[in-house]
Amino acid sequence: MTDEDSLYGTVQTAEELGRVARTHRKQRRLTLETVSGLGNLSTRFLSEFERGKETAEIGKVLKALRTLGLEVIIQPRGRAMPVHRADQAREETP
Amino acid sequence: MTDEDSLYGTVQTAEELGRVARTHRKQRRLTLETVSGLGNLSTRFLSEFERGKETAEIGKVLKALRTLGLEVIIQPRGRAMPVHRADQAREETP
DNA sequence: CAAGATTTATCACGTACGGTAACTTTTCCT
DNA sequence: AGGAAAAGTTACCGTACGTGATAAATCTTG
Numbered sequence: 001m002t003d004e005d006s007l008y009g010t011v012q013t014a015e016e017l018g019r020v021a022r023t024h025r026k027q028r029r030l031t032l033e034t035v036s037g038l039g040n041l042s043t044r045f046l047s048e049f050e051r052g053k054e055t056a057e058i059g060k061v062l063k064a065l066r067t068l069g070l071e072v073i074i075q076p077r078g079r080a081m082p083v084h085r086a087d088q089a090r091e092e093t094p
Numbered sequence: 095m096t097d098e099d100s101l102y103g104t105v106q107t108a109e110e111l112g113r114v115a116r117t118h119r120k121q122r123r124l125t126l127e128t129v130s131g132l133g134n135l136s137t138r139f140l141s142e143f144e145r146g147k148e149t150a151e152i153g154k155v156l157k158a159l160r161t162l163g164l165e166v167i168i169q170p171r172g173r174a175m176p177v178h179r180a181d182q183a184r185e186e187t188p
Numbered sequence: 189c190a191a192g193a194t195t196t197a198t199c200a201c202g203t204a205c206g207g208t209a210a211c212t213t214t215t216c217c218t
Numbered sequence: 219a220g221g222a223a224a225a226g227t228t229a230c231c232g233t234a235c236g237t238g239a240t241a242a243a244t245c246t247t248g
Binding site: 136138139142147149150151154 | 203204205206207
Binding site: 042044045048053055056057060 | 235236237238239
């Protein structure tokens, strides 16, 4: 609850990804069963994925994220986006 | 075809993810073998992943992306960024 | 404590994975 | 242009594990 703000952002590992998914789901007060129904995913898969299973299938992971209302953005690291508008805020890695 | 301008951004499926990875790798003039060496990933895995294999393991996918210098960002959909700027919303209906 | 939610065990099936080699495509050189 | 080399794809094998469904076990609420 402390870092809900930093909940969303870069993820590097399956564990981080799962944590984001779980926290997001909890915030939305959804149960695994509900998400299961919405996304045609087994509660078992969801449970394991949210706990960071490294071997979960990417297709299902993406589906789970979509079902949860999460967006996956891919961008070059350490490089600004080529597109519209210059943004700011690049600060991580102490 | 696919514009490389919009290369980076939201991905919804394994296919899209793979395409981003491949295009990015090509732009960097890296071979599968090189990436394989850098990331401890088999060329076979990389080849399949870039071609959109739905069942590729999330852990390896994330590792491949990191090795390629790509960043994965997770954020709520239909929600503006925490900071300023109102921007585009959603689309796509299941 | 009870109701609800999540984890885990079991079973059976399917397939990812690495390594290697053969094969196909792409790249690039004379 | 033609062809060779490089890059990428794919089939084989065996090991190992993911997955769904269900139910039982465990944890989390209220």
